[in-house]
Amino acid sequence: MKFLADGTITSPLGFVAGASSCGLKKNGALDMMLFSSDRPCHAAAVFTRNQVAAAPVIVDRRTLADNDSAIHAVVGNSGNANACTGALGLSNAEAMQTAVAAALGCEANQVLVLSTGVIGVQLPMEKINAGITMAVGDLSADHGMQAAQAIMTTDTVPKHAAVRVELPGGTVTIGGMSKGSGMIHPDMATMFGVHTTDAVIEADVLDQCLRTAVDQSYNRISVDGDTSTNDTVLILANGANGVTVDDARSRELFQEALNKLFVYLAQQIVRDGEGASKFVEINVAGTENDQTAHQIANTIATSALVKTAFAGSDANWGRILAAAGRAGVPFEQEKTALWVGVAGPRELQLLVGGTPTAYLEKDAAAVFAEPEFKIWFELDQGSGKATVWTSDLTHDYVSINADYRS
């Protein structure tokens, strides 16, 4: 498997992308993007579980229920989420499908829609339509990077990559881009994960691969515990290179490559978390099952007290233990252990049997002062385990979010 840090959604064969600035963002940055395939794609997606789903999410769910085997294009805008916009919002999302379909010569139900930005404001359709026209004119196999830029909101860097993997039948490429740096939390975030591949893969297999990869990546990250109205992870497979993913071996290799790409793009979101100055991996093990491990890891990852301790480079493990203790998972504190470290597993043990070891404060402080470090919290109830990635809670997070609309 080859990892391409400068890869994009147009790294796989047969995809082109374009972007434009249509005035949704005040600063004139790219805010509209489009990508399409030279042939119909199998498609799979997962969406926010928030009860308040944005219009594009509702439209995409309906579109994919109707047609998951001949998607042609994806259009997306930043600067306006088209959420909490009622019936008009729905018809505006449909109008985006129609406009793209007309420009590309396909059907409306072959187009998926993404929107991200402020909630509760109707899309300015004149700008949107102009933006789509310009983005269509910009379509090129070289413009995957511009598409990644056009879906940014409070993101400070575009997030994109690709992987190339040798299957028994030949080489397959998977490309992707992600966005989101606030409202990031497991079970989907204010976040897009948008992926393409030139492999030949059935829609139902693609769906299973997508869900498996999401569970290990986008569902394992947390910036602030908030989930959004617009979260979408999708993948289009156009089969342009004629290499089929069907037997067990090719599926395994494809899945591995997909996981690697998804984890990278998900971690990129945390690294670019709003105001984040640290990237922390939280490992929980020894629970009854993986689900309870995930529950504890999430509670630690979203604790304001834990995250401010990270920000202060304070090895305040008491907060980690206190967060674990309120995760809703019963355990005996006398049987807990905690390690921290920068590289290898379990470098420095801070707790054994629920009480502090004789570690030196300066050693613990040295770990927490690193921009990246890891935590291992272990119980003795079974073989359940989970890993999540989180950031710290800083002054800059407050600044960014207290002043978002001003």
Add this chain to the structure above:
Amino acid sequence: MKFLADGTITSPLGFVAGASSCGLKKNGALDMMLFSSDRPCHAAAVFTRNQVAAAPVIVDRRTLADNDSAIHAVVGNSGNANACTGALGLSNAEAMQTAVAAALGCEANQVLVLSTGVIGVQLPMEKINAGITMAVGDLSADHGMQAAQAIMTTDTVPKHAAVRVELPGGTVTIGGMSKGSGMIHPDMATMFGVHTTDAVIEADVLDQCLRTAVDQSYNRISVDGDTSTNDTVLILANGANGVTVDDARSRELFQEALNKLFVYLAQQIVRDGEGASKFVEINVAGTENDQTAHQIANTIATSALVKTAFAGSDANWGRILAAAGRAGVPFEQEKTALWVGVAGPRELQLLVGGTPTAYLEKDAAAVFAEPEFKIWFELDQGSGKATVWTSDLTHDYVSINADYRS
């Protein structure tokens, strides 16, 4: 009913309190307190549900299981939580009981213990014992305020009050103090609520009254979503005034007074929340039941994005709706409504049918700019309702918690 803002735990007859500085707090402030009754008390308490319970919580649970009808005194220290301290921590908490019992001439199982402060450090027992001796020497009916000061950690003001209520049999006084300004969240917080009364009331009735009042007060507040290892709410009833709470009418009046005192002391905690600049009441109604209303209200109250919007005086209702949507309670967004206001209910409607009304941004901004305001979020599923109180998430919160131990 008469509310006494300057009342304390020694406002009821027969209680004395004392405090001392024994060197647990670096700044030399009061950090040890003791109060006792001139006769044995009926007692009731609720404790943290955190799996990681501090030694004093474990000791108090055991003490009350053994003896809830003849408690004589409560000793408490700040500066050290005696949590995650293993077997030595337990024996140190027991040693505090023994020291107080010896000084007051009662049994160890007639003494309750409170500790709050840093987690994972053993109590310096020499200082603790000296502090207890000094606090015993300080005992006086006039020192309720000093006791309130001695349990403060990051609190900026002591929190105390009393209520006086006319029962059919005579006047009863209930006094109380609370502490806590971080790790504050429903289902108990890093928080003490300590109460006394001179009424004659059976231990089981007292327990029911306590639980009812807690559910409407200390369980309805949130500063940061974290719950601690040491949370304790307790009440001692010494019967010193001979007025009995037994029939329905006296119970009703007593409960009303207790609720009022508890709500006041709980709200004081939020008002003094770490770095808090706003006090926000969140009302949710129209859910299937009160529990689901509480669940939604809590999710709004603990959302980092909602709380930073409060800090920025930003009427960003999209974040409120998005938080409600991830509370785990199914609802139709087309049937949601939202109002905000400063005084009366439902002053300014922002949402109807899940989409914005034609309100003026400046009117909404004016509400969010107030130091205190209210939110009403309504569904149409039933008659469930809940109210919680929360604060904003500010730069000062981050500063306080990033630098807590340094």
